[in-house]
Amino acid sequence: MEDLLKNHMFAAHAIAAAGSVTLGTAVTHPLDTLKTLIQVGAGSGNPLVAAQVLGRIQSITGNLGLYYGFGWSTLGRISGLAARFGVYELLTAFYKDGREDNYVHVSEALLAGIAAGAMEALISTPFELFKLRAQVTAAVHLPPSSSATANQVNTPVIARFLRGYTLDKKAWDHTIEFLSPLSNKHPNVACSLKEYPWMLTGSGRPPAVHEVKRPISIISLEGWNALWRGLRPSIVRDSVFGGVFFSGWQFLHIGMLEQKANEMNPPPRSIEEIGPVSPLAASLAAGVSGSIAAAASHCFDTAKSRSQCTVLPKYVSMERRLLRWKQPGYWIERASGIHPSDRNYLFRGIWLRMARSGLASFTIVGTYFLAVDHIVPK
Template sequence: MEDFIKNQTFAVHAVAGVGAITLGTAATYPFETIKTLIQVGSGPDKQLSAHQVFDRVRKLSGASGLYNGFGWLAIGRIMGVGARFGTYELLTAFYKDGRKDNYVYVSEALMAGIVAGGVESLTSSPFELFTVRAQVAAASRVPDTSNLQKPSVSSSSAAKLLRGYCPDVKALDHSVGLLSTLNTKQTNLNGSLKEYPWMMTGTGRAPPVYHVRRPVDVVSLEGWSAMWRGMRSGLVRDCVFGGVFFASWQFLHRAMLDWKAVGMDPIPRFVYIVNFVCIGFSYLLNLVFNDFSIDEDIGPLHPLAVSLAAGFSGSVAAAASHSFDTAKYRSQCLVLPKYITMERKFLRWSLPGKRFERYTGIHPRDRNILFRGIKLRMVCSGITSFILTGSYFFMIDKLT
């Protein structure tokens, strides 16, 4: 009977968590789409506004285009946020073990948040790839290939690497015509040249990103490693986000508990708090005495206050990690076929940029556009964190 109750409690919290994450993602997803398109569509000399992006998506894909890729992001966030909070709770459980006050220091929350962010990045990276490419497809003018004549010979390599893709026949014939001027006795030279992978588009470039957005297309053309493209910048982004988020949230949580303890009658145990007007000074005084109140004596905080603290922490964490977010999304919009990756490996191709840029996955050409869309991301992250926390408490209260 005890095991059944424990399993039922776990199921209730799991259902509440999934519902809260889905609701928070759905509420801000149109802004997420606009923010992503600003990041990947801007350049050093080209700065897109939110109004321009919205008009383009509405004209090409309609209002529903703002929700392109929502399913991928919802699944990725359910798994990623679950891994983040699960890892954080496991690590902080070791910190709190043996302490009377059940307290976690801000520095400990920072370290646990960094580790939790790394686990989240590894979990949610493949889903972010499909989300970004679906969002780009909503703002791209995809040509209609139903009326195009598919060549029988030259489509063999394209059909193997990217199903359903029809290459540009004119560009393909023109490129082959430039290459087939060699004096040779081979009768089927044109057809042989067209079967090479780098002739898929006829221009020597990879297919556009809106043609490579399904899992089967990504795996067949780019390989399994493409699922974790931009892992360097994504790992740094989520580690910074997790560390700042949990550290600021723990600081605000502790400050709200101390503020609630001021003026309580009877005074909670082990509290050395004078009724100061400035809450920050009372918090510093607690650090000097290193003797905090026991949270059970103070009682739980109001869910609205906890939700507001989570929203503020999410906005601050988003601002601190936004540059790495831009670098990750821009790298995920690059289509790198397997033969190009293999050539780079054989030639020992080194990443461009300075040492910090190489370690964090930032391309040198993106230096001036790393903070595009930072306001939208702060708003989205703050609202999502607020809705996630508030709806989670609400569902737990109703389900239990």
């Protein structure tokens, strides 16, 4: 009977956690979409603002475009946060083992948060790739193309890598015109050129990112390794975020406990006698910690987003491995996955991410406490 009750309690906590994460993602996904498009749309000119991005999304896909990639984002958040809090609880349980008080130091919360963030990045990176590709589609105008035209210009290579992709006929005609002065000994030079992967688009360039958004297209064109593209900046970002988030949350939690202890008469002799803080106070502390952690890790989030927004076919990756290609930049940029060309864009969209992380943390923690209070038996 006791084991059955424990299983029911575990299921109730799991349902409450999944529901709170889903609600938090639903509330903050429009902010995440605007933040992502500002990051990947950064150029040498004037920086994009949220109003410009919002207007473009509404003109192309409507308000529904703000929720493109919501399913992938929800799956990634549920699995990633489960790993983050699971690893954190395991490590802090090890720290608290043998102590009289159920107490974790701020430095211990920092170290546990760094390890928990690294584990979260390993699990959530593929979901973030699919989410980002879907979000980019929300701001891209797709020209209409008939299936008959597509079947006429599609080649076996294109059909194998990208099902349903339509060849850029104008770029292809320009390429053939450029090659026309060369000796034409082959009976059909144009069709032979189409068999080469680097001529997929007819211009020698890989397809646009909004054309490679489905998992099957990403895997067939870019390979399985593409699912973890941007892993290095993701690990650094989530490690920094997890360390700052949990250490900040623990610091605020200790301060609230001390304030509560000062108001008690007689003074408590241990932390257990103080009791837990209110759910609202815990939610506010989580929201503040989430905003600070987002600000501390935002530059790595931008590097991750811009890396995942690049289509890198398998043959290019293979050539880089064979040529032992090294990423340019300083050693700290290479270690953290920041490309030198992105140096001027690393803090684009920081306020949106701070608002999104703070609101999501507040919503998730508050909803979780509220759900547990109603569905978990006393």
